[in-house]
Amino acid sequence: AQSVTQLGSHVSVSEGALVLLRCNYSSSVPPYLFWYVQYPNQGLQLLLKYTSAATLVKGINGFEAEFKKSETSFHLTKPSAHMSDAAEYFCAVDNNNDMRFGAGTRLTVKP
């Protein structure tokens, strides 16, 4: 069965610093991959989606993720963190309508 592992339940960066949130997946076939963001007391919002069209996927709010098949990774990055980026981030994998989410990474942005 497919699964997602998010390395690091908490990540803290300074405002303006690089954001790197790690996600590794396991899947028997090329999957769809997603990153979602969840702000306190809200539902999940889609940041970006990988569909095999391009390995570098650009999303909203300046985020992007790179699909690396050899590493089975789909890490999320943003060049410069903003205070408003503080939230919970979830990586997810979908294979044939079987959506699995990681446990999440809480991003803290320090002034």
Added chain:
Amino acid sequence: DAGVTQSPTHLIKTRGQQVTLRCSPKSGHDTVSWYQQALGQGPQFIFQYYEEEERQRGNFPDRFSGHQFPNYSSELNVNALLLGDSALYLCASSLQVSYNEQFFGPGTRLTVL
């Protein structure tokens, strides 16, 4: 354009009771999925409804059931509540043709005492 809406926002029940949660999908969407998000964890897929039928189901017991109405809105029912059912229940809607591009509602926080 209203997004996905869920009701109620919060709910407190006792063990053994039954609960019904409601979801209205984003305008134009025909598919509704339900997820359970326990505290500190990622969402877990419960089931998905399309054309008023359950199309896919996650690893949840039969105590969890659902329904989709002709207007595409949906209900999640949980019988014989357990303490472990306390969680945030998320509804997500999509178009069947792009079923995994899901829009999530704010969720219903269920507390079982």
